[in-house]
Amino acid sequence: MLNFTDVTEFVLLGLTDRQEWQVLFFVIFLVVYILTMVGNIGMMMLIRVSPQLNSPMYFFLSHLSFVDVWFSSNVTPKMLENLLSKTKKISYAGCLVQCFFFIFLVHVEIFLLSVMAFDRYMAIGKPLLYSSKMSRAVCIRLISFPYIYGFLTSLAATLWTYGLYFCGKIEINHFYCADPPLIKMACAGTFVKEYTMLFLAGINFTYSLTVVIISYLFILIAILRMRSAEGRRKAFSTCGSHLTAVGIFYGTLIFMYLRRPTEESVEQGKMVAVFYTTVIPMLNPMIYSLRNKDVKEAMEKVISRKCLTK
Numbered sequence: 530m531l532n533f534t535d536v537t538e539f540v541l542l543g544l545t546d547r548q549e550w551q552v553l554f555f556v557i558f559l560v561v562y563i564l565t566m567v568g569n570i571g572m573m574m575l576i577r578v579s580p581q582l583n584s585p586m587y588f589f590l591s592h593l594s595f596v597d598v599w600f601s602s603n604v605t606p607k608m609l610e611n612l613l614s615k616t617k618k619i620s621y622a623g624c625l626v627q628c629f630f631f632i633f634l635v636h637v638e639i640f641l642l643s644v645m646a647f648d649r650y651m652a653i654g655k656p657l658l659y660s661s662k663m664s665r666a667v668c669i670r671l672i673s674f675p676y677i678y679g680f681l682t683s684l685a686a687t688l689w690t691y692g693l694y695f696c697g698k699i700e701i702n703h704f705y706c707a708d709p710p711l712i713k714m715a716c717a718g719t720f721v722k723e724y725t726m727l728f729l730a731g732i733n734f735t736y737s738l739t740v741v742i743i744s745y746l747f748i749l750i751a752i753l754r755m756r757s758a759e760g761r762r763k764a765f766s767t768c769g770s771h772l773t774a775v776g777i778f779y780g781t782l783i784f785m786y787l788r789r790p791t792e793e794s795v796e797q798g799k800m801v802a803v804f805y806t807t808v809i810p811m812l813n814p815m816i817y818s819l820r821n822k823d824v825k826e827a828m829e830k831v832i833s834r835k836c837l838t839k
Contacts, residue, residue, distance in 0.1 A: 538620050540700045541611055544799065555612040561807050562605045568814035569594035572824075579827035585663045586652065586767075589645045590817055592672055593774075596638050597810035603630045604705045604806045611704070624706035629687040631705070635782065636679035636733060642775050643737040644671045646744035649771060653764050654751040682729060689722045703799050705806070710799075734783060741775055763822075770817045777812070781805040 544554060572594040576582045607627070611617040619627070648671075652659050690708065696716035703710045712723050745768070752764045781801050818824045 536621050536695050536699055538618050538699065539624055539706070541607075541617050541619055541704055541706075542700055542702050543608070543611055543617060543704045544803070551612045555609060558605060558612070558807055559609055561811050562601060562609070565601045565605075565807070565811040566598065568811060569598045572814040572818070575824070575827055575831060578831065581823060582827050585648050585668050586645070587823075588668055589641065589648060589672065593638070593641055593645070594814060596634055596641065597813055599630070600634045600638065601807060601810040603627060603634065608704045619706065624701075624711075625687055625691060627706040628690050628708065628711075629683050631707070632686045633679045633683035636682050637675040638778065639733065639737045639782070640675035640678065641672070642771070642778065643740040643744075644675065645771055646741040646775070647671075649768055650744040650747050650751075653748050653768075682733070686726065686729065689725055693718045693722055703802070705802070707798070707802065730782075734779065738779060745772070767821070770821055773816050774809075774813055778805060778809055781809070 543551070545551060573591050576587045576591045604627070607619065607623075611619075648663060651663055655662065686708075690711060693711060693715040694717035695714065698714055698716075701707075701710050701714060708722070708726050712719050712726070715722075748764070748768060752761050755761050755764070781804050784798070784801050818828065
């Protein structure tokens with residue numbers, strides 16, 4: 530007979546138990562979090578006030594920034610709190626809420642990146658039909674799918690997490706409530722949770738990544754047919770930002786969620802999780818602004834306008 534524990538809270542072991550490292554990590558992740566908020570909120574405001582950024586591409590980019598703000602805010606504040614705390618606890622309800630929003634936001638982001646790839650195909654492959662095919666109504670329908678599907682998937686996955694049973698051990702070997710360490714720590718109810726996690730992660734990553742790959746194959750064909758060197762350069766520049774974001778985000782998530790939870794994979798996944806929960810949300814606005822001529826020009830106009838009004 531298993532001695533199930535009525536869990537009311539968990540202990541998050543975090544990245545390290547060394548006090549001197551915890552202070553250093555607190556400073557680093559606080560700076561990263563501030564840069565993430567400033568970069569993504571700034572990107573959303575820039576897109577909103579700049580007429581030249583009034584296109585489907587930037588409409589989707591503003592949603593990517595919106596998701597990144599919440600993605601980082603779901604994990605980083607609690608991590609910063611625990612880095613300065615001796616107890617490092619999170620309530621059972623708080624853990625489930627964190628799990629729900631993490632899974633929800635991950636699914637929104639992967640399918641949003643797919644939608645952005647499709648948008649680039651329409652803009653480069655079918656420029657004459659772009660305005661009519663990618664109308665405001667179509668964009669709203671395309672952006673609605675990631676949110677609705679992400680919500681439903683996350684709700685089901687969180688209910689399966691709720692079905693896990695624990696036998697005394699309440700220490701999570703992570704800095705937030707992630708599925709792999711919870712599955713590894715549980716003593717019953719893990720079969721359904723583990724295999725549904727692997728199945729859903731495999732299906733959703735494969736489907737969304739397939740859309741991205743097919744879109745870019747058609748984009749490559751369209752670029753090779755272009756006669757203008759300037760047109761090719763601009764197309765490659767526009768797509769380069771998106772491909773960089775896709776490669777970083779998918780690579781880190783696949784490394785963590787398409788493997789069975791073991792002590793080794795959980796420990797490795799903890800290091801990788803730092804990257805996609807804190808660093809990637811900070812990098813996305815930089816990737817899309819530094820490599821995008823329209824964004825840089827819009828930023829210069831806003832800054833010059835502010836200087837002239839003073």
